[in-house]
Amino acid sequence: MKKVLDQFSEFEIPSYKKWREVTEKSLKGTTFEQGLVTETYEGILLQPMYRKEDAENLPFIHTLPGKAPFTRGTHTLTNGWEINQEINVATPIEFNKVARHDLNRGQTALNIVLDTPTKWAVNATDVASEAGKAGLSISGIKDITNILEGINIKNVPIHVHAGANSLPLFSLFIAHLEQAELPVEDLCGCLGMDPLGELVTSGSLPYELADCYTLMTDLTKWANYHTPNLQTVLVHGNAYHNGGSSAVEELAFSLSTGVEYLHELTSRGVDVNIAARCIRFSFSMGSDFFMEVAKLRAARALWARIVETFGGNEEAQRMTIHARTSAWTKTIFDPYVNMLRATTEAFAAAVGGADSIHVSCFDEAIQKSTDFSRRIARNTSIILKEEAQIVRAIDPAGGSWYVEVLTNEVAKKAWELFQQTEEKGSMSQAIINGFPQEVVQRTAVKRARNIEQRNDIFVGTNMYVNKDEKGLDWPADDETAQIVDHLQQVKSRAYIPVGSLIAKANKIEAAVQVAKQGASLGELAKATGRKTEAVICAKAILPTRGAISFEEHLKTEGAAVS
Secondary structure: OHHHHHOOOOOOOOOHHHHHHHHHHHOOOOOHHHHHOEEOOOOOEEOOOOOHHHHOOOOOOOOOOOOOOOOOOOOOOOOOOEEOOEEOOOOHHHHHHHHHHHHOOOOOOEEEOEOHHHHOOOOHHHHHHHOOOOOEOOOOHHHHHHHHOOOOOOOOOEEEEOOOOOHHHHHHHHHHHHHOOOOHHHOOEEEEEOHHHHHHHHOEEOOOHHHHHHHHHHHHHHHHHHOOOEEEEEEEOHHHHHOOOOHHHHHHHHHHHHHHHHHHHHHOOOOHHHHHHOEEEEEEEOOOHHHHHHHHHHHHHHHHHHHHHOOOOOOOOOOEEEEEEOOOOOOOOOOOHHHHHHHHHHHHHHHHOOOEEEOOOOOOOOOOOOHHHHHHHHHHHHHHHHHOOHHHOOOOOOOOHHHHHHHHHHHHHHHHHHHHHHOOOOHHHHHHHOHHHHHHHHHHHHHHHHHHOOOOOOEOOOEOOOOOOOOOOOOOOOOHHHHHHHHHHHHHOOOOOOOOOOOOOOHHHHHHHHHHHOOOHHHHHHHOOOOOOOOEEOOOOOOOOOOHHHHHHHHHOOOOOO
16 A cells, blocks of 8 residues: 555645645636535535545544544444334235235334324224225224234334324223233333424414423323333424425424423423433435435434423433435336435435434335335335345444535534524414415425426436336235225224313323223314314425426426326
């Protein structure tokens, strides 16, 4: 090696100044900033070159993995991430079949996607037209029994986004375990409520926020004692990402949501160390690889700072991150390219240090997943983990001058927007007044313009279009008959009426007991404060995809769409 280096000793090592002078001459009249500096949607100016001196004075540059503020990861050793694939099957029995199949083929966590009625805590028969459309339909304890049949919950963490109020669903899970004489303390993962995420996604809540926070407090206290490895709060940044936000906006609004939950829990008597540990964050991973890596690294550092300010210890400052590859970036045309998109996005999540990862199926934008599309998505994560051996390095991007500088820039920009949001009074007040919606909308408009002008590329949609496009070779199964049969079963059940549980000293125990006696999900929701009409309203951030405008144009030209 020394001989090789000696061969170049006659050449002078150019300084950055000299390199820049030569580079500016090659631009032929265009300034360095115009020709080589790129401004991102986050308002960050990306330089064409990063040097050691750019990173050496950064605040987190000398920190270690497993040590606060956790920029480099929350653990000193790692076995990698949970392979936490979403299973969006409509009915409990079929869900169980798919779950057991996938768990036997590499999946390590049970990601239960709920349909709209279940997330609203309404019985399937009350909104029959929506039952099973967007996910799993659950109406009572029998459904939980069917879902978990033959699945060892001690070894399989669950991940459930339960909407604004998770107590009805939570009580059904606990009731099933007690009825089956299984240890409730084995339940682990996250069965989380996110009232602010639900508000900004749907535009309304059928609960008083104060009631949601009281229920969140009761659940957190109960879970801390009975199911210590189960988190009860799930902060969804996905709502902002799916609306077209930047990475900074998704991060800042997620942090503000987390702060409100932390404040409401601690003000109701939950110790900050318990409250912080019960919160899980879910982020979407976009196509800008380095930006997404920096987002996760910055998220951990900022959350550690927030929890420390609340008085939390170092253990409580560790952020738990679930990463989901972007739904916004997926296309209906040339859909197999989505496999590549999901791979790079999952790679960013792995390099960024996510604790669990869902790799979206390539047909996500077209239909419900199939056995084939789930296998490809699941194997993407397994290959990154087992063949690419990413798990052998903690913070593999650490030390890269570019990544370190970008992490710091994302953290600064996100903190500025976080502070602006906090100045509105609280995240809930900001949502009601439309602040995050306006910010995300501005970015979404910029994205749409750049996509229209082909400055942002969707391969196979607004660039390199396949004029011979054909439909998918693997259409999703028709679930109509299964849903009809499930609705008939739900209708035939003898559900018991439930009085109000709000005033009960121990709402959780009371809810579990009536759930074991046959209370339905809908009855449990009514008993815990759900109103028949919206109590709080706000402008919704509707989920969309970047390619939609071009897809509509291609449809009018007669391109085939499955």
